Amino acid sequence: MTAFEIRQVPCLGDNYLVLVHHPESTTTLVVDVPDADAALSALNETGWTLTHILITHHHADHIQGVPAVKAATGATVIGPAAEAARIPGLEREVADGEKFELGGIRIEAISTPGHTLGQVSYYLPDAGIAFTGDTLFSLGCGRVIEGRLDQMWASLLKLRQRLPAATTVYCGHEYTQANARFALSVDPRNAALKARAAAVDAARAEGRPTLPTDMASECAANPFLRADDPALAAAVGLGGAEPARVFAELRTRKDHFR
Numbered sequence: 001m002t003a004f005e006i007r008q009v010p011c012l013g014d015n016y017l018v019l020v021h022h023p024e025s026t027t028t029l030v031v032d033v034p035d036a037d038a039a040l041s042a043l044n045e046t047g048w049t050l051t052h053i054l055i056t057h058h059h060a061d062h063i064q065g066v067p068a069v070k071a072a073t074g075a076t077v078i079g080p081a082a083e084a085a086r087i088p089g090l091e092r093e094v095a096d097g098e099k100f101e102l103g104g105i106r107i108e109a110i111s112t113p114g115h116t117l118g119q120v121s122y123y124l125p126d127a128g129i130a131f132t133g134d135t136l137f138s139l140g141c142g143r144v145i146e147g148r149l150d151q152m153w154a155s156l157l158k159l160r161q162r163l164p165a166a167t168t169v170y171c172g173h174e175y176t177q178a179n180a181r182f183a184l185s186v187d188p189r190n191a192a193l194k195a196r197a198a199a200v201d202a203a204r205a206e207g208r209p210t211l212p213t214d215m216a217s218e219c220a221a222n223p224f225l226r227a228d229d230p231a232l233a234a235a236v237g238l239g240g241a242e243p244a245r246v247f248a249e250l251r252t253r254k255d256h257f258r
């Protein structure tokens with residue numbers, strides 16, 4: 001496997017931006033730019049020269065640092081075609097299923113609407129990593145703001161089907177501990193979930209990130225990826241219901257969970 005170097009940078013309280021560096025081609029990407037200063041100081045520390053800015057979706061806490069980072073580095077801004085009008089400085093649009101290469105890095109865009117209508121996740125097969133923005137979180141998923149609940153379920157299923165179990169997953173926010181509390185409320189006997197929740201508590205107690213995660217552990221522990229598990233359907237009083245209906249119940253309960 002080609003070597004990659006990755007730096008995940010916390011910023012704005014609970015956001016992350018991630019730098020991916022490919023030494024062989026000296027290509028460096030950043031995925032989402034919540035904060036320009038955080039991006040530029042990480043670049044300064046690593047000595048990497050930014051070549052591309054990848055955007056998952058148009059929300060301000062993912063794009064507001066783009067103009068300043070673009071001005072400082074000249075990197076090319078890439079993002080979802082469906083949100084082109086809402087992402088300032090977008091130079092290259094990507095659509096669902098599109099495969100492209102940046103320097104030496106192969107990338108696949110996977111359209112995952114629901115949180116926003118145009119949100120795209122990015123899969124880098126040679127690095128074995130994916131960026132799911134505000135669609136898939138560890139032990140959770142994004143709020144369904146622009147799309148429909150069944151659309152979000154379809155997007156999560158798509159990620160589950162497309163991303164190999166060993167894929168390392170980077171998410172837009174450090175929400176894992178709160179997500180774990182909700183997940184345990186609907187799936188209290190899930191051993192994988194209990195183990196992950198304990199590890200998350202330990203990490204947060206030491207101020208460490210709980211991300212990245214990986215698809216295998218999310219498929220085992222994240223209730224939003226398991227809406228088609230009959231045991232989980234039964235646990236929310238919807239035994240025998242369609243998975244999309246179970247997902248809708250889970251997401252709605254999470255919206256009101258305190």
Ligand SMILES: [Zn+2]
Binds near residue numbers: 057059115134
């Ligand atoms: Zn968002």
